[in-house]
Amino acid sequence: MAELTYREAVAAGIAQEMQRDPRVVFLGEDVASAGGVFKTTEGLLQKFGPDRVRDTPISEQAILGVAMGAAMTGLRPIAEIMFSDFLAVCWDMVANQIAKTRYMTNGQCSFPLVIRTANGAGFRFGAQHSQSVESWAMAVPGLKVVAPSTPADVIGLLAAAVRDPDPVLFFEQKSLYATKGEVPDGEHVDELGKAKVRRAGEDVTLVALGAMVARALEAAERLQSENGISATVVDLRTLVPLDTQTILSEVKRTGRLVTVEENPRLCGWGAEVASIVAEELFYDLDAPIVRVTTPHAPLPAADNLEDFVLPSVEKIVDRVRMTLG
Amino acid sequence: MTNPQASKPKAEAPGPKEDIAEAIAPATRLKLFRSQLEIRYLEKRAYDLFLQNLVKGTSHLALGQEAVAAGFGVAMRSDDYTFCTYRGHAHTLVRGVSMAGILGELMGRDCGLTRGKGGSMHLTSVEHGVMGSYAIVGAHLPIAAGAAWSARYRGTEQVAVCFFGDGATNIGAFHEALNLAAVWKLPVVFVCENNLYMEYTSIETVTAVAHPAADRASAYGLEPVLIDGNDVEAVYRIALQALAKARRGEGPSLIEAQTYRHGGHSRADPAKYRPRKEVDAWLARDPIPSYRQRLLALGFSESSLAEIEQEAQRAVDQATEQAKASPVPPTDIAGRDVWASGGSEWRN
Ligand SMILES: Cc1ncc(C[n+]2csc(CCOP(=O)(O)OP(=O)(O)O)c2C)c(N)n1
Ligand SMILES: [Mg+2]
Numbered sequence: 001m002a003e004l005t006y007r008e009a010v011a012a013g014i015a016q017e018m019q020r021d022p023r024v025v026f027l028g029e030d031v032a033s034a035g036g037v038f039k040t041t042e043g044l045l046q047k048f049g050p051d052r053v054r055d056t057p058i059s060e061q062a063i064l065g066v067a068m069g070a071a072m073t074g075l076r077p078i079a080e081i082m083f084s085d086f087l088a089v090c091w092d093m094v095a096n097q098i099a100k101t102r103y104m105t106n107g108q109c110s111f112p113l114v115i116r117t118a119n120g121a122g123f124r125f126g127a128q129h130s131q132s133v134e135s136w137a138m139a140v141p142g143l144k145v146v147a148p149s150t151p152a153d154v155i156g157l158l159a160a161a162v163r164d165p166d167p168v169l170f171f172e173q174k175s176l177y178a179t180k181g182e183v184p185d186g187e188h189v190d191e192l193g194k195a196k197v198r199r200a201g202e203d204v205t206l207v208a209l210g211a212m213v214a215r216a217l218e219a220a221e222r223l224q225s226e227n228g229i230s231a232t233v234v235d236l237r238t239l240v241p242l243d244t245q246t247i248l249s250e251v252k253r254t255g256r257l258v259t260v261e262e263n264p265r266l267c268g269w270g271a272e273v274a275s276i277v278a279e280e281l282f283y284d285l286d287a288p289i290v291r292v293t294t295p296h297a298p299l300p301a302a303d304n305l306e307d308f309v310l311p312s313v314e315k316i317v318d319r320v321r322m323t324l325g
Numbered sequence: 326m327t328n329p330q331a332s333k334p335k336a337e338a339p340g341p342k343e344d345i346a347e348a349i350a351p352a353t354r355l356k357l358f359r360s361q362l363e364i365r366y367l368e369k370r371a372y373d374l375f376l377q378n379l380v381k382g383t384s385h386l387a388l389g390q391e392a393v394a395a396g397f398g399v400a401m402r403s404d405d406y407t408f409c410t411y412r413g414h415a416h417t418l419v420r421g422v423s424m425a426g427i428l429g430e431l432m433g434r435d436c437g438l439t440r441g442k443g444g445s446m447h448l449t450s451v452e453h454g455v456m457g458s459y460a461i462v463g464a465h466l467p468i469a470a471g472a473a474w475s476a477r478y479r480g481t482e483q484v485a486v487c488f489f490g491d492g493a494t495n496i497g498a499f500h501e502a503l504n505l506a507a508v509w510k511l512p513v514v515f516v517c518e519n520n521l522y523m524e525y526t527s528i529e530t531v532t533a534v535a536h537p538a539a540d541r542a543s544a545y546g547l548e549p550v551l552i553d554g555n556d557v558e559a560v561y562r563i564a565l566q567a568l569a570k571a572r573r574g575e576g577p578s579l580i581e582a583q584t585y586r587h588g589g590h591s592r593a594d595p596a597k598y599r600p601r602k603e604v605d606a607w608l609a610r611d612p613i614p615s616y617r618q619r620l621l622a623l624g625f626s627e628s629s630l631a632e633i634e635q636e637a638q639r640a641v642d643q644a645t646e647q648a649k650a651s652p653v654p655p656t657d658i659a660g661r662d663v664w665a666s667g668g669s670e671w672r673n
Contacts, residue, residue, distance in 0.1 A: 025478065051478065054509075056505065057501070057504055057505055057508065059467075059501035059504065059505055061464075061467055061497060061498045061501050061502075062470065062498070062501035062502055062504075062505045064467070065464065065466070065468045065470065065471055065498065065501075065502065066467055066468075066470050066471035066474055066505065067471060068467075068468050068471055069408075069456075069468040069469060069470060069471020069472035069473070069474070069475065069485070070471040070472065070474055070475040071471075072456060072468075072471075072472065073406070073456070073471075073472045073475040073476065073479075074475055074479060075475045075478060077471075092461050092464055092498075093464065093467070096461050096464065097459070097461070097464055097468065101457060102662055102663070102664075102665070103442060103662050103663050104439060104443040104447045104457075105439050105442075105443060105447070105449040105451070105457060106438075106439035106440050106442045106443070106658070106662055107661070107662035107665075107667065108439070108449055108450070108451040109449070109451060109456070109457070110665055112665075141663055141671075142663055142664075165664075165666075166665050193673065240671050241670065241671055241672060241673065242671060242672040242673075243672075243673055244672045244673060245673050276672075
C-alpha cells in the first residue's frame, strides 16, 4: 500500500491504463507539457510521448468530437475538460453525439471513452468554475457517471471507466485533489455501479458523493459522539449505473434517508434516490426523506458566502437530528 | 464581394500525376454516371413515398446535389470513412449501402439500416465506412477529425471525408475542427456543399465572406479550393487529390463545391424564398443531363447510358418493394442498445 494524493492518483490511474493498452490516448487543454492546470497529469507526456498525450487548442467541442471519432474507430480516448462547468460549451458532443449515437445506429458503433473533468466548489472560483454538474450528466440516457471520493477509487474507477465499452463521465472533485489516501499496490481495477458503505450505522442512512462523503462521515462521527445517533454512510461512487440495491438495503435497515449533495437543489441526483426509496420502500420509512443540497442559486465566490451555501458538517448534523425528531 | 483567389478553382498539392491530367477511364465515367442516377432515382422515390405518407418524419433530399456525393464515392477507398449530415442519403448510398436499407429506414421498417431507431437523418452503415449522419449542424466535423486521428494513430492510411452545408461554416464546431485538423495534420477531407441556402435563409446574407468555406481556408493555413459541385468529374478529380494528399500525411483539405438543391430544405418546404430566375439557372445546370451529354460527346453509346438508367431505376423499384414488404420493427428494440451490453438498464 502506498499513500497518494487524489491528484497523484489521477496520473497514476491514467498511466496504469496507458501502460496496459496502446489504444488508450489522452487529450485536453494544458494536459501534456504543463501536466494539467490542477497538476493531475504530470509526467504522462514524458512517459507516453506526444502521439498519445496531446495538448489541444481551447476547443471543447473539438476535444470531445475528436475523442468520439477516435473511440468509434478503435481507440480508447481519455479526454479532459478542464472544469466541469465547461461541459456546457460542448454539451452537444456529450448529450447528443456521444450519448446517443450507439442507440441511433442500432448498436453499430461503440464509444469506449472517458471524459475526465474537475468538478465542484471549495476554491472561491465563483459560479462558472465551481459547479457540481454530475446531475446534468445523469439526466442523459447513454452516459455512465462516476465520481470517486478517494485516491484508491480514482485509480480503480478510472481503470474501470477506461475498460468500459460505454462513454463515462468521470467527475474529479477538485476540493479533494490535495487529500491523501492509501492505494493498493500493483494494478487496481474497480467496478462501475457499486456503491460502498463507508460507515455502518443503525439509525439513519446518509447517501453522499464525491467531496460530500468526507463531510457525511464527519457528521456521522459527531452525531455518534454528541447524540448517540448511529449513521450509515453510503458513498455512491457511480450515479449511472446506480447501485440502488445498496441504498435500499441500508435504508430498509435504518428507516431513514438523508442525501448529501453538492449540486443545487432542483433535479439533483438525490431527488432520484429519494424517489426510488419513496416508491419502493415507503412503508419501511420512519421519517420523511431529507435532502441536503446547495440552494437553487449560482455559487458565490467570497469565502464566507461559498462556505455558507455548501452542505457543511453542521448543516448535515442539524438535518439528521431533525429527521430523528 | 468576391475573393479572386478563392473564386478560381485551385488544385493544390496534386497527387499522382495520372489522377489529375489523364483522362478518366471509361469504366470510371460510367460509374460516376450510374452513381448520380442511383441517387437521383432514390431521392425521387423517397419524395414519392413521402407523398404517399409512407415516409414519416422529415427528410432532406440531395436532388440537384448528386455530383458531390457521387464524385467522392467513386474516388474513395472502400475502408475510408464518411461522415455526413441529415441530407445524407446520397453520401450513404455511394458507399455501397443497400437502397432497401435506406428506404426502409425512411419508412420506419425493420429492414432499415438502423431498424428505425435512427431515421432519415441518422443513416449509418459502419460496415461500409458510413460512420453516421449527423443532425446537429457542424457536430460531425470534429468527430471526423477524431476518426482521422485514429486512422493515423493506427497506421491504416484511411481518410475521413466529412460532408456539410454552407450553413455549417458559421458554427463554432467548423472552426474548432478545421484548426485542430490543420494543427494535427489529420487525414481528413472537409467538403462543403454550398447550395446557397441554409434552411430558408440565403447564406450570403448571414456570412461575412463570399465563399463561406473557401474564404475561410487561409485562416487555417489551407489552400482555398472552390469547385463546380455540379460537375461530377471536377468533384472526382479534386477528391482524388485531397484523398491522396491526406494519405501521404500532408494533412486536411477544405473543399467548397458550389451546387444547388432542386427542392426545398426538407419535405415541408416549398422553397418560395428562392428567386425563380435563380432556380431556373441552376436547373439548367442540372449535373445529370449535362454529364449524359458529355458522355455522349465522348463517344459513349446512347444504349449503354439508357441501360444504366434502366438498371438504376429497377434497383430503386426493387428496393421500394423490399422496404414496403418489410415489417415494422418489433417494439422491444426501443429499449435496446443504449449500452454495449445491448440493454438500457441504469440501476441494479
Ligand atoms: C446546431 C443546429 N442549429 C440549427 C439546426 C436547424 N437546421 C437544420 S438544417 C439547417 C440548415 C443547414 O444549412 P446548411 O449547412 O447549408 O446545409 P443544407 O441543409 O443546405 O444542406 C438548420 C438551420 C440544426 N439542426 N442544428
Ligand atoms: Mg446549404
